[in-house]
Amino acid sequence: xxxxRRVFLGLGSNxxxxxxxxxxxxxxxxxxxxxxxxxxxxxxxxxxxEEQPPFLNCVVKMETxxxxxxxxxxxxxxxxxxxxxxxxxxxxxxxxxxxxxxxGETIREKDLEIPHxxxxxxxxxxxxxxxxxxxxxxxxxxxxxxxxxxxxxxSLRPFCCVILRFPWxxxxxxxxxx
Numbered sequence: 001x002x003x004x005r006r007v008f009l010g011l012g013s014n015x016x017x018x019x020x021x022x023x024x025x026x027x028x029x030x031x032x033x034x035x036x037x038x039x040x041x042x043x044x045x046x047x048x049x050e051e052q053p054p055f056l057n058c059v060v061k062m063e064t065x066x067x068x069x070x071x072x073x074x075x076x077x078x079x080x081x082x083x084x085x086x087x088x089x090x091x092x093x094x095x096x097x098x099x100x101x102x103x104g105e106t107i108r109e110k111d112l113e114i115p116h117x118x119x120x121x122x123x124x125x126x127x128x129x130x131x132x133x134x135x136x137x138x139x140x141x142x143x144x145x146x147x148x149x150x151x152x153x154x155s156l157r158p159f160c161c162v163i164l165r166f167p168w169x170x171x172x173x174x175x176x177x178x
Contacts, residue, residue, distance in 0.1 A: 004063045005103035007071065008133065010116065010125050012096040014046065014055040019160065021082055021095045022056055026162055028078045029060055029097075037061040039128030042156040047122060052092050056159055059100065059128035068102050072112055075099065100125060104139040115139060123154040 009029070013021040022041055029035050039059040046052045064071055075097045082095045100116045107114040115138060119125045129136060130146045137144050 002065045002067065004065045005105075006101075007062050007064055007099065007103070008101040008129055008136070009060045009062070009075070010057065010096075010098040010100050010119070010129075011060060012055045012057045012098075012124070013094060014053045015092045015094045018056040022058060023162065024082050025078060025095050025097055026058075026060060028081065029062060032074065032078075033062045033064050035060055035062050037132045038162040039131045040161055041159045042124060042128060043159045044124040044156050047124070055124065057124040057128065058162065059125070059132055061132045068099065068105065068107055068112060068114060071102070072099060100129060101136065101139065106139050120145070120148050123149075123152055123156055126152065127154060127156055 011022055011025050013019075015021075019041065026035065026038055037060070041056050041058045044055050044057050046055060066074060079095050079097055084094045084096070098116050099112075099114055100119055102114045105114060116125070119129075120138070126145055126149055130149065134146060135144065136146075
């Protein structure tokens with residue numbers, strides 16, 4: 001069996017009930033993998049194609065024994081299950097789940113690049129990433145991602161917090177506190 005690796009995923013949604021799509025993705029991830037932490041959910045202006053609704057974004061920290069390629073397939077299955085429709089690059093989406101970091105690995109293939117390309121330029125990735133793992137570093141350079149925040153202009157707006165009650169998933173969480 002493959003060793004479990006620490007993984008960071010970026011989640012985004014800007015179509016329909018954005019928070020419902022984000023929460024559904026977190027729930028699916030919690031049920032399939034177990035989730036260690038979820039950042040604040042932030043609202044952000046669109047990136048790439050600006051003529052579309054604002055996004056909600058967050059970062060999920062988890063562990064998996066799946067290979068990066070198998071994890072990508074599983075995340076795409078979750079996106080389809082939740083209702084993602086492919087439109088065009090950087091366009092509107094019900095849910096988008098990106099692998100940001102996978103252990104300390106670097107991968108550069110046609111349809112899979114880890115660390116996620118351009119994550120160092122995106123406040124909606126770096127701020128929530130550093131929130132859930134303050135000491136996280138770029139596996140290529142060893143530079144702490146938090147060091148990139150000082151020169152970055154941010155327009156993020158906190159939207160809400162996701163509270164996970166462990167050891168239960170969101171779906172099976174008790175209705176009253178212990």
